Amino acid sequence: SQTIHQWPATLVQPVGSPLSLECTVEGTSNPNLYWYRQAAGRGLQLLFYSVGIGQISSEVPQNLSASRPQDRQFILSSKKLLLSDSGFYLCAWDARGTYGYTFGSGTRLTVV
């Protein structure tokens, strides 16, 4: 069966520090991968998506970047965090030709 792993679950980082959030998918190959950010109790904003290794598309200009070094690995990074980067970050995947995303359990990032 397919599973998605996202870590860490919570993170508290100082302003100006780097960030690396990792997401891996098991049990499938060539998935579409997505990073979303969610404000408290509200809708999801698409940050990045990827249809293949090394292929990254950005939806909004921001202080973050994404990479896909392996087929089932998706990484969200920042060189210097801002206070406004705080939020709940969600990784998701879907298979081409199917409907519905499967989300990871999320990372609660607090920048202090």
Added chain:
Amino acid sequence: TQLLEQSPQFLSIQEGENLTVYCNSSSVFSSLQWYRQEPGEGPVLLVTVVTGGEVKKLKRLTFQFGDARKDSSLHITAAQPGDTGLYLCAGQGANDYKLSFGAGTTVTVRA
């Protein structure tokens, strides 16, 4: 970006009552999905509707896709405390695998 508007933003009802959540847009979608999310967790897919006018039932939940494929509704019959959560609708455009999400409806069912 295709805008999806959800209403109401918050809904608090007594156990056993019925409720309806609406999702509206000016855009046409090839599919529309509903998710439920609990605090501190990722959203979980409830249903996908793809045909205009389609109605799907999942136990006490009824989902409807508008004839023009621009809007959808979620109706819960005899709500239970376990139905409490954030309900999100998400639309997928033609030839597009990206989802645009509504802002969500927070549903609280009191025992």
